[in-house]
Amino acid sequence: MNIWLTQHSQALRLVISRLRASLFGNLFIALTIAVSLALPVIMYLVLTSFSGLVGSVKNDSHMSLFLAADATLTMVDSIHNTLATHSAIKQFKFNSKEEALKQLANDSQNEYIIQTLDENPLPDAFFIEPGALESTAINQLKSDLSQLDGVETVQIDDAWLKRLNYLLALGENALWVLAILLGFALFAVIGNTIRMQILTQQEEIEVSQLIGATHSFIRRPFLYSGAIYGLAGALLALIMTSCVILLFNLSIASLAAEYQTDFSLRLPDFNTLTVTCLSAILIGLISAYIAVSKSLFNSIN
Amino acid sequence: MIVFDNVTKRFPGSQEALSNASFSIEQGEMVYVTGHSGAGKSTLLKLVAAIERPTNGTVLINNQNVSKLRESALPYIRRKFGLVFQDHKLLYDRNCYHNVALPLAINGITGADAGKRIRAALDKVGLLNKEKSMPITLSGGEQQRLAIARAVVSRPSILIADEPTGNLDKNYADDILTLFSAFQQVGVTVIIATHDALGTANEHKVLHLDHGQLMSPQVVG
Numbered sequence: 123m124n125i126w127l128t129q130h131s132q133a134l135r136l137v138i139s140r141l142r143a144s145l146f147g148n149l150f151i152a153l154t155i156a157v158s159l160a161l162p163v164i165m166y167l168v169l170t171s172f173s174g175l176v177g178s179v180k181n182d183s184h185m186s187l188f189l190a191a192d193a194t195l196t197m198v199d200s201i202h203n204t205l206a207t208h209s210a211i212k213q214f215k216f217n218s219k220e221e222a223l224k225q226l227a228n229d230s231q232n233e234y235i236i237q238t239l240d241e242n243p244l245p246d247a248f249f250i251e252p253g254a255l256e257s258t259a260i261n262q263l264k265s266d267l268s269q270l271d272g273v274e275t276v277q278i279d280d281a282w283l284k285r286l287n288y289l290l291a292l293g294e295n296a297l298w299v300l301a302i303l304l305g306f307a308l309f310a311v312i313g314n315t316i317r318m319q320i321l322t323q324q325e326e327i328e329v330s331q332l333i334g335a336t337h338s339f340i341r342r343p344f345l346y347s348g349a350i351y352g353l354a355g356a357l358l359a360l361i362m363t364s365c366v367i368l369l370f371n372l373s374i375a376s377l378a379a380e381y382q383t384d385f386s387l388r389l390p391d392f393n394t395l396t397v398t399c400l401s402a403i404l405i406g407l408i409s410a411y412i413a414v415s416k417s418l419f420n421s422i423n
Numbered sequence: 424m425i426v427f428d429n430v431t432k433r434f435p436g437s438q439e440a441l442s443n444a445s446f447s448i449e450q451g452e453m454v455y456v457t458g459h460s461g462a463g464k465s466t467l468l469k470l471v472a473a474i475e476r477p478t479n480g481t482v483l484i485n486n487q488n489v490s491k492l493r494e495s496a497l498p499y500i501r502r503k504f505g506l507v508f509q510d511h512k513l514l515y516d517r518n519c520y521h522n523v524a525l526p527l528a529i530n531g532i533t534g535a536d537a538g539k540r541i542r543a544a545l546d547k548v549g550l551l552n553k554e555k556s557m558p559i560t561l562s563g564g565e566q567q568r569l570a571i572a573r574a575v576v577s578r579p580s581i582l583i584a585d586e587p588t589g590n591l592d593k594n595y596a597d598d599i600l601t602l603f604s605a606f607q608q609v610g611v612t613v614i615i616a617t618h619d620a621l622g623t624a625n626e627h628k629v630l631h632l633d634h635g636q637l638m639s640p641q642v643v644g
Contacts, residue, residue, distance in 0.1 A: 125531050132533055326525075329512045332474060334502035335529045336495070 133342040137350065140319075140343075148351075151315050155355025155402070158308050160362040162301040163390065163398055167367060169293050171387045176286055185260070187248040187267055190274040197272035198246060204270060205248060210263045212253040219244045245274060305405060312351050313409040316344050320414065341414045348410025349403045356402035360390050424450050424612070425471060425581070430480035432466050440466040443480070444637040446630060448614065450580070453607045456616040458632035464616040465509065467632065468583050471614060473500040502530060505574030505611075507584035511566050513558040519545065519569055520554045526577040544576040545569075548602060564595035571602060581612040588617065 141148050189198065198216075205214050222244040226232050250267075252260055260278060268276045320327070327340055371386045378385040390398070425448040432441040441463045448454055456464045469475040470482055473489050482489040484500060492500065505526075514522055523544055527537045545551045548568035550561075558566055567587060574582060584603065588596035607613045631638040 128531050128533060132528060132531070325512070326514055326516075329514065330525065330529060331498075332472075332501070332508070332512070333504075333506055333526050333529065334498045334500075336498045339498075339529060 129339070129342065134346055137343045137346040141347070141350065148354075151311065151351060152354040152358055154311055155308060155351060156358035156362055158304040158311070159355055159359035159398060159402055160366070162297060162304055163359060163363045163394065164366055165293070165297050165300060167363065167388050167390065167394070169290060169297060171385075172286070172293075173290050174388070175385055176283065176290065185250040185252060185264065185267075186277045187250060187273060188275045188277070189246040189248075189272050191245055193246060193272035201248065201270055201272060205250065208263075208266070210253050210259060210266075212251045214248050214250040217247045217249060219246050222247065305401075308352075308355075308402070308405050309409045312348055312406050313413045315351065316348055316410045316413040319344065319347060341411070344410045344414045345407055348406035348408075348413075350406070352402035352404070352406025353399060355406075356399040359402075360395060360398060363390055424448065424485055426481075426483040427470070428481045428483070430470060430477045430482055432463075432470060432475060433478045439635050441470070441632075441637075442635045445480075446637065446640050448612060448628070450612055451607065451610050452612055453604070453627040454612075454614045454630060455627055456614065456630045456632065458618065460618050461634075462632040463635040464618075464632055465585055466635075467630070468585050468614065468616055471581075472504045472506060472583055473497050502526075502577065503579055503581060505577070505579035505582045507567075507570050507574045507582070507587050509585040509589065511570045513566060513570060513573075515557065515559050518555050518557055519550060519561075519572075522558060522569060523573045523576050526573060530577055532577075540576055540578075544572040547575065547605075548572045564591050564598065567591060567595070567599060568602070571599070575606065575611075579611070581614065582606055583614045585616045586618065587615060 187201075189201070202216065205211055219242050223236065223242050226244070227236050252263055264276045264278060267273060330340060367387045367389055374386055427444050427446050430441060430444045431439055433439045444467065456467055458464055466475065470477055470489075471484075473482075473484065473492075476482075476490050484503070487500065489497075489500065514525070520541055523541045524537060527533070527540060532540070542551060542554070545554060548571050550565060550568055550572060553561065553565065553569075558569060561569060571584070571587070574584075582603070587599050587603070591599065603613050603615060626642065628640055628642050630640050
């Protein structure tokens with residue numbers, strides 16, 4: 123345990139002193155890594171912000187069933203019974219034309235209009251919350267309901283929601299592609315950096331092997347370098363991401379105000395931070411391991 | 424402690440560098456490996472130091488068969504040896520102190536304990552005042568002595584030197600040989616490869632190689 127600790131602290135100190143020796147160059151390498159990481163992170167945050175928005179709208183989504191003006195009370199009753207027993211309906215609410223008129227009258231701006239009306243032009247209505255949200259189930263429900271006696275129109279206001287969902291799904295695919303491609307870029311950047319370090323330390327590696335250094339002794343500092351590059355890149359990427367998102371939110375705030383929502387893009391949270399750092403460290407470790415294993419043990423045996 | 428039994432080493436694409444060599448070296452012996460260049464001296468030393476494995480035959484080091492050892496066990500065998508390479512193999516990107524520190528770092532020795540040992544080794548070869556100098560600023564003889572300091576710092580029981588006096592003039596060469604004798608006198612086995620006859624007062628064994636063939640070992644002194 124003690125030896126293990128000594129070996130690791132020894133390797134870590136060596137790596138830190140080497141990194142400090144060419145701080146400026148290493149900073150640029152970390153920046154390159156950060157840019158590769160920041161793009162998918164920003165995209166992820168934008169996507170999750172929008173799907174959060176969609177989620178909140180989805181919960182409010184409902185179907186409106188407007189009855190014909192001449193629908194009788196018995197018709198209303200039979201529709202009520204059908205809805206109560208329909209399996210695809212989660213819950214529903216009846217809204218009579220008198221209630222609807224009263225609600226309309228509550229808004230003082232409409233008072234004058236209502237006074238000029240001879241009779242109530244509003245229909246009776248049912249507001250339905252469907253159980254399932256898939257478009258096939260909803261369309262089936264719509265056609266079922268429109269065949270009922272006394273039903274004038276069935277209205278679903280989810281066309282725009284559907285389109286947004288498709289766009290988000292497309293965005294999610296694009297995110298994966300981008301993340302994988304930039305992941306490869308990260309492999310290349312870290313792997314090449316480590317290879318350069320190996321080349322400058324070729325003599326030391328050779329002598330060390332000749333006088334009894336184990337493979338892991340030689341590999342250890344390079345693994346630390348890879349992990350440190352990954353971590354530094356990830357932290358820089360998160361700073362970059364936060365700056366970009368804050369900048370976006372400035373312009374989004376005024377746009378959202380027009381729509382009377384307080385929508386804003388999410389800043390990276392703890393989970394995003396952990397996942398970004400861990401994946402960057404992992405990529406750093408793996409690419410360093412591959413680089414060391416490939417360029418090392420060909421000098422002896 | 425070192426036993427060669429019918430050891431043959433053949434490198435791919437070349438003839439045998441060492442053929443059917445059999446000999447043994449006891450603890451505390453002084454051994455010269457002689458022969459013209461290309462006779463197989465370096466190959467023999469590499470086989471002793473577990474840097475190469477034999478093509479045929481057995482090499483026993485402290486009763487461990489090198490050919491049968493796993494690849495991952497070889498580094499630990501190598502640590503028993505102090506090696507002085509033909510071309511020094513000093514690291515020119517660090518000072519003398521840190522050159523000597525390398526074997527200790529490999530053995531996991533750092534800090535004050537390492538510092539004491541490094542200075543003791545530098546003192547033994549007369550380079551204590553050059554601790555902070557870069558190897559490139561040292562003369563040929565001093566570089567050779569630095570290489571010896573690095574070889575002995577981890578207190579190996581066997582010291583192996585490949586042509587340690589090769590490029591040195593006679594005075595320097597005598598210095599180096601005196602140094603090796605001193606190590607032998609405190610119980611270290613010393614194995615030296617050399618292409619020219621060396622005069623030394625101490626009793627020593629000579630392994631003479633000719634085109635990879637080992638002449639029968641003789642004790643001189």
